[in-house]
Amino acid sequence: MNDTDTMLDIKNLTIHYEAEGGTVHAVEGLNLTLGRGESLGFVGETGAGKTTTALGIMRLIPNPPGKIKSGEIIFNGENLLSKSESEMRKIRGAKIAMIFQDPMTSLNPVITVDKQIAEMISLHKNVSKSEALKLAGDMLELVGIRRERMHDYPHQFSGGMKQRVVIAIALACDPELLIADEPTTALDVTIQAQVLELMKELKQKFSASMILITHDLGIVADICDKVAIMYAGRVVEYADKRSLYTNPVHPYTRGLFRSVPDIEEDVDELPVIPGLMPDPVNLPSGCAFHPRCSMAVDECRNSRPKMIEAEEGHFAACPVCVKKFMNGEALS
């Protein structure tokens, strides 16, 4: 990780939800770094804590029941967790923008789209109402929607176009960091490709950093520079894309890759990782993955593994595998 231009540095972030059945350990001691202009793919199963981490960065964890227990989120050298609510409001949208999963519900149905984009602009930029509306039209054209349609309501757009509008809103104030929470999950495959292409293009144009939350390893390969694999509230492997895709180290990551179907091979049944995600109220001791791991040793049950560097810039939270990997032994 180059420390020359770190934009976002999350240290030991812990977020809990107080539920009736006990405390949900949504995010446990998470560490993550993101450089300026980089894009990070955030991969994990449903419930791994990806969205919670994203909301944590925005300080939008619903409280109650959620609470950021400890940790630091350093954004541009400042700890977001020590900011006041009104300071955070100035950062949200202007410096860090978020794209939500479902474009069908993330636009206000009773306001025309130009006004929704203009609202974002006038919240953070000192411009007149008519100027904001004009800029809104520019943004729409930028995401490939004709300007004539700016006075339409969200329901008059298709799903893919709505997501374009959402992207226009997110980018309206030229944010430094864009958090996209499964931006294409609700769209069909062809539209997914278009939206991803657009995001890639605009990310470059606006030279923004991006955190892309997804469960789709293909999307990550397409747009991200770095990848973080998350399991049960922790990052288990972090590397740049090439290194992770060629040499996955952590058993969970390798399990994920094995379960991706190969177009060349004809198999009846895909390999799966045995077992289920642990109950976040009652996480296993030591490494959270050990009950499902074929390589688990006693050490895994007793102590929580730290992130170890396996090769340059490639970290994995599995001492057993890292050791094997560094000795050049085959990881099965």
Added chain:
Amino acid sequence: MTTTDEKIIPELVRKRRSPLFEVFLRLSKSPLAMFGLAIIFILVFCAVFAEAISPYSPIKQDLMHMFETPSSAHWLGTDEFGRDILSRLIYGARVSLQVGFIAVGIALITGGMLGAVSGYYSGWLDNCIMRVMDVLLSIPQTLLAIAIVAALGPSLMNLMIAVGISAVPTYARIVRGSVLSIRSMEFIEAARAAGSSDLRIILKHIIPNSMAPIIVQSTLGVASAILNAAGLSFIGLGIQPPNPEWGAMLSGGRQYIRDFPHMTLYPGLAIMLTILALNFLGDGLRDALDPKLKR
């Protein structure tokens, strides 16, 4: 360029109409709603210009012409004191509309505020308010209104208060429900992620989204308030004689219904027509206010 400009500009102008006008345009596509609106306009006109248009005084007795059936002198006939029924209906519109709108106003403002507060700041406050509303709701509306009027004494003002208060829980529930459902929508979270403050979210996102059910319910609420007030007057707890009120006229005519049905028929028709008109308008508004039903 000129050709495209010409094409685009009228398009923009067409779409820049005020939202209110848009709603009216969509409303005008529904004949039933327009019928309702027309009836209500006529009623408002009657209420405002009652002195000018009613042919006789509504309270002056004329014992020479009692129980007259409709004729050219008395279009809708006369009642047991020789009073002109048409004139009484015209003046009665004044009372009915006043009761309807003011009672709904009372209910909407009180209930709306209680509902919005409990929806937005859920928790113990929500619990307290809504349990009180549940208690009120468990008492039949008419019975509750009777109790309030009986306690306050019959008068026009008390009638409106009674009808209004008995409708408060309905509005509190509707407003709370829509605030709750909208508060948890993703676009509210998106607005928060865009840096909007709570107040801005309430004013710009929650209220505009909850307006439609409230407007519709209010329109229908006016109808039931009028009906309620007429009911109270019918049992003698509303407007006191000799003041003209539709419910009271109905009640006054009921002992003569066998021989002179016109005395009950016309006030009854007036109530029915008003309520029908308000219901048509309410239904039309519900469709017109739903942006999803726009072409």
